[in-house]
Each structure stands twice: as structure tokens, then as C-alpha cells.
Amino acid sequence: MKPVIEALIDALGEQAVLHGARVAERATSYWDASPTQALAVVKPRTTGEVSKALEICHRHDQPVVTQGGLTGCVQGAVASNEEVIVSLERMNAIESIDPVGGSATVQAGVTLQALQEAAREHDCLFALDLGARGSCTIGGNVATNAGGISVMRYGMMRSQILGLEAVLADGTVMSSMDEVLKNNAGYDLKHLMIGTEGTLGIVTRVVVRLHPLPKSCNTALAALTSFEAVTQLLTDMQRDLAGTLSAYEVMWNSYYHAATEPGGHPSPLGREYPFYVLLQAEGADVERDSLHFEQLLERSLESGVIVDAVIPKSESERHALWEIRENFEAMLAGRTTFLYDVSLPIRAMAGYAEAVRQRIVARWPDARCIQFGHIADGNLHLFIQPESQDADHLASDEAVYAPLLDVGGSVSAEHGIGMEKKAWLARSRSDTEVELMRSLKRAWDPKNLLNPGRVFSL
Template sequence: MNDVVRALTDALGEGSVLTGEAVAQRATSYWDAAPTRALAIVRPRDTAELAEAMAICHRFDQPVCTQGGKTGCAAGAASTEREVIISLERMNRIEAIDTIGATATVQAGVTLQALQEAAREHELLFALDLGARGSCTIGGNVATNAGGINVLRYGMMRNLVLGLEAVLADGTVLSSMNEMLKNNAGYDLKQLMIGTEGTLGIVTRVVVRLAPLPTSCNAAMVACADFDRVTTLLQRAQRDLGGTLSAFEVMWNNYYTAATEPGGHRPPMPREHPFYVLLQAEGGDPGADATRFERLLEQTLDSGLIEDAVIPQSETERRALWEVRENFEAMLAGRKTFLYDVSLPIRCMADYADEVAQRIHARWPQGRAIMFGHIADGNLHLFVQPESPDADHDASDEAVYGPLKAIGGSVSAEHGIGVEKRGWLGWSRNETELALMRTLKHALDPRNLLNPGRVIEL
């Protein structure tokens, strides 16, 4: 047994340290079924155990890889055979829900869906929402500054975190478990951990903001003839729905047709429209909210802003519409696919999408660039399917990322940098920013033990 693994086992107990076949039987990630590679998997039960584990790893100069739900899309949680995995899977308690202050205190291993459901029991809403809700964890959401479908109204994960606790590279515990919305007492140290993908510290506990649970929910899928009408509809919905618009998801025709191919979803409306928009508004006055929503649809249909609309008549029908947008496994099955998550000014989005599609088709005539996204927050997702088993990932990256620099876009809207996008970080950050990132990394983790090779190299 490796010396560091022996020390970890002696300190935490055999049940907390997995080795050998117990490691290999786990999949690398949601996206990669290959066996996990690592020296060991350490599963602390609380912050104290994690602090002890990190102190041991620091003593042995042992690199670690932090894992939550392993649903990330940038390979940030994919470990190597020389790393020790720190899994937060057993730190999964919801410690408190303050119904007066509208906060929840949770451990990092709590899944997003578990927190949503616990908040709902108190007629409160944890507003972050994304398709991986059943598997992704709050710690991972913090580490990647997760976004999802409600960013338009509630903001990114950063906007929902009031305080947090983290363990640093040497085992030091940084506790900043603030519960107040306002706290300007010096540096806001939690910001050092949010969105830094576990490279500066391992988040262990979090205080998050909750909101009143909406009592109304109105949704529709509509079709638009061009992207100008999509953006005009967005402006109208934001203006006319009285601040209740919570989601505005756009699917290009090639996404919608791929999602509704045989073996996929039943198409809620015909498949020939150029754009499909799934919009949802949530409020606190069911009667008035429904009237506003219906009036918006009537007026936009009458004016030709939208060409068709499907309005669900039950929760089952509403979820069926969302399944078209969120459940895309069928279009990925059996096809080589490169996943992308970019952000850019909305005004540039149509031209950018056309340019990327042209680049992909020039490289792979039979390939396709499938496009969809949150759009209202500038976030576009792409699935590049080159239809060639030996397709070059770098060539695909160049096609997708190449046009972003000129328009001030970002290579990552919400998925983070991880390993896959590290070479492109300079496309979205200037040299001064990169130098300061290295300074922070060197100050907090001079031995480069926390998620080495992710985000930025020392």
C-alpha cells in the first residue's frame, strides 16, 4: 500500500478510503464510462475529516482531484492514476433551513434536487436549476459557478451563495458561513472559491439564498421565423410579464429536429420552423399571471412575431415540453460528439451560429453543429457531430472558439474551464488577468496539489 494511502486509511478508517477494484468499478464521469483511475478515493464524513485528509496529502505532496456529482462537461473531475480523489458524496446533509431569513445551510455533497425538494417543503424555492439536478451537487455548483435555466431571473450560483466553508491545500479550514445578504466587512473571501473549480480550496459547506415558492407557473413552446423575432419576443416577454419571466430557452431547428427524431421525443409541433422557444413565467398571482401570459401569446401570434404555439394543459404536458429541451441523450447515442458551452452578446448570436455552422460543414461536409441554449443570458450550447470517427477535436475547437475573440465572447458560459478548455482560456482572459490568477493559485496552493492541471497551470 502506498504510504499516503496508508496514512489516510489510518487516520480516517478503511471505510473512508477506497482502493483497487473499488476505484475501478466507478465510471470516470457521467460522460465517460471508462473505469476511474486514481491512487484512492477518500470519502470524508465532515469538514474535520477532510481537513485531516488534506493535511496528510500536503505532508506527502500528494495531488488531489475533487469530485461531486461528476456531471461536469470540461473533464475537471476526471482523475489520473497519480491523484487521490476527494469525494464529497458522504457530506450530504441539509443542516438547516431558515424560513424567516430564507436561507439554507447544506453540506457540499447535497444534490441540487434534494435541496430544491427540501426548500419546497417549506414553501421556498432554491432557484438554481439545470438538467443534471438529480446528480450534480451543491459543492460542484459552487465550484463551477453553475448557471442553468433560471439565470435570467435569479442569476448564477454566485448570486445565490451568502457564505461558505472550504478546506485549503494544507488542511486549513476557511469558514465564512455568512447568512446575511449585506456584509461589507472586508474582503468577501467566499468569492475566492466560487467558480474556481476546486483549484484554490475544497468547498465543504454552503449558505444559500432561498426565494418564495411561486404559486403560478405558465409555460409555452412557440415557433419563430427568424432570430430577430426571437430577440424581439424576449424583449416583449420581459416587458409584458411584469418581471415573472424565469426561463427563455431557444432551440435552433437542427436541435429540435434531432431531439424529435425516431427514438427521441414526440414533436409537440411541426418540425419545419427555424427557431423554437420554450418560455416560462412564475409568479405569485395565478389569475393575473395567467392573463398576462395568455395576452402575450395572443398579441405575438396576431402580429406574426410567433408562428405557432403549444400551451401545456397539465403538469405532465409541461414536463413533456421541457424534456425536449433537457433530455438530449437520443441525439448523442452512437455519434461522436464534442460538447460546447459559450457566451456572447445576444446581438451577435445569429451571425456567430451561422459562421460556426459554415466552419463545421467546410471541415466535415456530413457533420452538423446542433445549437440551443438559454440565450437570454447570452449562453449558447453546441453539439458538434463531425460524423467522422477520427475527427480532430482541436479542429472542432477552432471552429467554435475561433470567432469568439473578435466579438468579446467567452469559451465558457457556465461549464467552467476544467482540462478541456485550459488551452483556450487566453481567448477570454487577458495576460494581466491570467497573471493574477496564477498569483492567487500560488498564494493558496504553492505546491499545486488542488486539482492540478485544471483551469490554469502554475
């Protein structure tokens, strides 16, 4: 056994360190069921144990990869046989909830859904929300600065964070557990842990903001015939729902058709429309809000902005609508799929989406180019399914990213860079920006031990 593994077992105990054949019993990630590769998997319970583990790895020059819920889309948490995994899975305590101050203090391994549910018991809302809520962790959400379906109203993960604690590469604990929004005393170092994908430290505890729990929730699935109508409906709803619009998810026909094909989700509307929007508003007055919501939809129907719509009449019907948007497993099963997450100005979205589709079908005439996204944030997701033996990932990347440059877009709206998008970082960040990222990495992790090679190489 390698000395570093012996030292980790001595410090944390046999049950906290998986090694040998036990490592391969774990799946690589949500996206990849093949066995995990790593020298060992360390499962600390406290910040102190994470600190001990990193201090030992630092002494042995041992590279470390941090794992949360393994739902990340860019392979940042996927380790090699030479790396030690630190998994936050046992650090899943909700330490306290303060409904008056509007904050919750949690360990980083708590799942997003567990925090949402705990907040709800106190009549509070934890406002980050995304399809992987049952598995992704708060630490992973911090590390990726996760986005999701409520960003247009509440902001990304960065906006939900009051304070955090993290362990640096040499085991130093940085504790910035602020419980209040305002602290301008010098540099706000917590931001160096947000969206830096575990390259500067391991997040161990977080203080998040909570909001009052809305009382009403009104949802609709609408069908539209053009992207101009999609943006018109967004403008109308943002104005007339006066800040209560909390989700506006757009599905191109390519997505809706694939999601509702036989064996998939039932379709409550005709499947032939060019666009579908799943919109949701949350407010404070159950009766008044639902009447107002229905009136707005009727007005949009009368003016021709939407051509059909369905409003769920029960929680289970609402859930069924959200399943169309959030549960795409059947669409991916058995198919080679390249996943993209780009952002660009909404005014350029329709032209860009069509340009990518044309490039993809020019290369692979039978390909599926599935498009959907959090359009109010300028965020478009694409599933490219070449349906061909020649599933050249690079060619697909080029088709998606080349037209982005012309419209000032980003190769990563919310998933990060990880391993998968490293080659494309320079399309979205200048040389100066990337060099500044490297200088931060050298300052905080001079031995390049934390998530080495993720985001950029040194």
C-alpha cells in the same frame, strides 16, 4: 500500499478510503462510463475529515482531485492514477432551512434537486436550476459557478451564496458561514471559492439564499421563423411579464429536429421551423397570471412574432416540453460529440451561430451542428457531431472559437475551463488576468496539490 494511503486509512477508517480494484468499479463521470482512475477515493463525512485528509496529502505532497456529482462538462473532476480523489458523496446533509431569513445551510455533497425539494417543503425556492439537478452537487455548483435556466431572473450560483466553508490545501478550514446578504467587513473571501473549479480549496458547507416559492407557473413552446423574432419575443415578454419571466430557452432547428427525430421526444409542433423557444413565467396569482400569459402569446401570434405555440394543460405535458430541451441523451448516443458553451452579445448571436455552422460543414459536409442555449444570458451551447472518421477535436475547437474573438465572446459561459478548455483560456482572458490567477493559486496552494493542472498550468 503507499504510505499516504495507509495514513488516510488510519485517520478516516477503512470504509472511507477505496483503493486498489475498488476504484475501478466507479464510472469516470456522467459523460464517460469507463472505469475511474485514481490512487484512492476518499469519502469524508465532515469538514473535519476533509481537513484531516488534506493535511495528510499535504504532508505527503500528494495531489488531490475533488469530485461532486461528476456532471461537469470540462473534465475538471477526472483524475489520473497518480491522484487521490476526495469525493463529497457522503457529505449530503441539509443541516437547516430558515424560511424567514431566506437561507438554507447544507453540506456540499447534497444534490441540487434534494435542496430544491427540501426548500419547497418550506414554501421556498432555491433558484438555481439546471438539467443535471438530480446528480450535480451544491459544492460542484459553487466550484463551477453554475448557471442554468433561471439565471436571467435570479443570477448564477454566485448570486445564491451567502456563506461557505472550505478546506485549503494544507488542511486549514476557512469558515465564512454568513447567513445574511450584507457583510462588508474586509475581503469577502468566499468569492475565491466560487467558479475557481476546486483549485483553491474544497468547499464543504454552504449557506444559500432562498426566495419565496412562486404560486403560478406558465409555460409555452413557441415556433418562430427568424432570430429577430426570437429577440423581439424576448423583449416583449421581459417587458410585459414584469420580472416574472424565469426561463427563455432557444432551440435552433438543428437541436429541435434532432431531439424529436423518431425514437426521441414526441413533437407537439411542426418540426420545420427555424427556431423554437421554451419560455416560462412564475408569479403570485394563478388565475390572473395564466390569463395574462395566454393573452401575451395570442398577441405575439397575431403580430406574427411567433407562428405557432403550445401551452401545456397538465404537469405531465409541461414535463414533456422540458424533456425536449433538457434530455438530449438520445441525440448523443453512439455519436462522437464535441460540446461547447460560449457566451457573446445577443446582437451577434445569429451571425456567429451561422458562421460556426458554415465552418463546420466546410470541414465535415455530413456533420451535425446542433445549437441551443440560454439566450437571454448570451449563452449558446453547441454539439458538434462530425459524423466522420476524421473527428479532429482541435479543428472543431478552432471553428467554434475563432469567430468568437471578433464578437468579444467567452470560450466558457458556465461550464468552466477544467482540463478540456485550458488551451483556449487565453482567448477569453488577458495575460495579466491569467498571471493574477496563477499568483492566487501560488499563494493559497504553493505545492500545487488541489486539482493541479486544471484551468491553467503553473
